[in-house]
Amino acid sequence: MRINACRDEAELPCVDIFVCTADPVAEPPAMVVSTVLSLMAYDYPPEKLSVYLSDDSGSELTFYATCEAAQFAKRWLPFCRRHRVEPRSPAAYFSGSAGDSDNKEHSDMKNLFREMESRIEAVSILGKVPKEQKTHKGFSEWTSEMTSKNHQPIVQILIDSREESSVDIDGTVLPTLVYMAREKRPQHHHNFKAGAMNALSIRDALCFVMDEQQGHDIAFVQFPQGFENTTKNDLYANALNVINCVDLSGRDGLGGTPYIGTGCFHKREALCGAKYSREYKDDWKRRTKMENEETMGLKYGCVVEDLITGLIIKCRGWRSVYFNPERKGFLGVAPTTLLRTLAQHKRWSEGNLQITFSKYCPLFYGHGKLKLGHRMCYCIFGLWAVNSIPTLFYLTIPSLFLLKGVSLFPEASSPWFVPFAYVAAAKNTYSLWNLLKIGPTNK
Known part of the structure; x- marks a missing residue:
């Protein structure tokens, strides 16, 4: 409705x-x-x-x-x-x-x-x-x-x-x-974008924030970003299908999806630095008194200003809603070459890591304000770049040892083979199931 x-x-x-x-x-x-x-x-x-x-x-x-x-x-x-x-x-x-x-x-x-x-x-x-x-x-x-x-x-x-x-x-x-x-x-x-910042999407978003029973503490409604120029097989995964359909939906269940920088409707009070309390009630005709730039608007000093802004808003007591309608509300243009994809991922990785090693580290900054599962969701973003290190070792070290005839994985006769095979099969089966469920092809 x-x-x-x-x-x-x-x-x-x-x-x-x-x-x-x-x-x-x-x-x-x-x-x-x-x-x-x-x-x-x-x-x-x-x-x-x-x-x-x-x-x-x-x-x-x-x-x-x-x-x-x-x-x-x-x-x-x-x-x-x-x-x-x-x-x-x-x-x-x-x-x-x-x-x-x-x-x-x-x-x-x-x-x-x-x-x-x-x-x-x-x-x-x-x-x-x-x-x-x-x-x-x-x-x-x-x-x-x-x-x-x-x-x-x-x-x-x-x-x-x-x-x-x-x-x-x-x-x-x-x-x-x-x-x-x-x-x-x-x-x-x-300060990058932070200094600047479908036809029914507004009405869809307002259904959440203007709900008289449950909408008072909603700071923003986040829509997924769709793309109209990705190829059928999406070789560089620029369509972000798994993130939009699985990852963000799961985070929404753990306390709210993060602000991803686009396709988002913000409540003015929350973006201007207001703290939420149980006594807070929306007055759509009231203008919020602006505070200093340390508390209002998008946050400076970080290339992924969207993520840190959403984190700070939630630590003030607000929550978010993720809405993924069948007909996409926002369509954009994704990088089409490997060079542009790497440049974009490099920027995201640097910004996320910067947040992790700053005073806004979700694990500590959100202590007492956000649930542990919610903070861990933010940490997954923050440690995204660090994950490349074990991935690199996993791709290179076993291959180098195999050249010398040494296997780092348990042999079929070993009692450790069953749990190892179970974890490997379960992980790959789940990943393949997600791709087949939401992606156009399995390539």
Whole structure:
């Protein structure tokens, strides 16, 4: 049962959605604005929805693409409402069979999108925005001295739902759309994403946090991250199927899934540093008093700011919920090469290990605040990099000993063979069962 079945539209809270991008080359502006448009088309009161595009690179190309998206949204959002479009990302919709309709309105909308896409791609290839296309006053923020690592803060409100002119072609209010790029200077650490940060997903999440009986202590609702560009056999396991379907679900049963940095709906009070108590009751019209940056928002000083932020929130008495709907609520792009996969895993490993050897080590920091099983779940993340050491020994040492005719494993005649064979068979059978259950193939 979704939230519209149990709540009036007027009771729904305001929702802020952040889309983070950092590199116009690795994350093409045309792809980014399709994500923005899909979020603006959420099935949610538009006057209560604000979408923020947080551009870490401060790219003029991304800003131009966002300006194009703001104009296209005036036609795309009414089109989605009339035809119940799914998925609501125009790039995904028009690339599938659903976008091949002979209907004139479909054809016109597809042509409009392709034209917008062509303009954005042409500017991206050129590497700069031609002067005649700089029609928005916000382009004055960009100068010849600016770089992706050295620029002033930029905030441009492209659509303000409070203004009478912010309506689509049907006269319906548009969601607020804001482009922002935080300040970056070479002499200051920029704290990675922490300094920036399906159409029914919002309503699904609100069913948990607005539950009058059990929703008061829920800090965030975590959705799995799906990917639309993985291969059938997924050679590098970038689809994260086992993590999404088995690992995170199991952690949810032990006290709550961690915050994984994307596809997550946060309760504002929890993210702003509030501590939960039994007397705490949500007041959706109340604004939380902001505290200092040590207690509010995402945590600085760690490359996996999402994991440490979720840990600290839970140690304040809050809990989380993991929700994995049949139809994915969030789709992204996974690394497609071994080099990019290794770079991503290296970043995750370093960040997780950094948490383990910091004052926020889950085993000690969560003592008295989290159950032992919950803390051990966090430790699995933290010691992920260390696990490579016994794995390396397991792959190399037995092979080297076999070259000398020495076996490190019990022989079939040994009484130790039965428990060894049982553990090996059980572990591999369980792993294979998980892969066959949730993966497309067994390769």
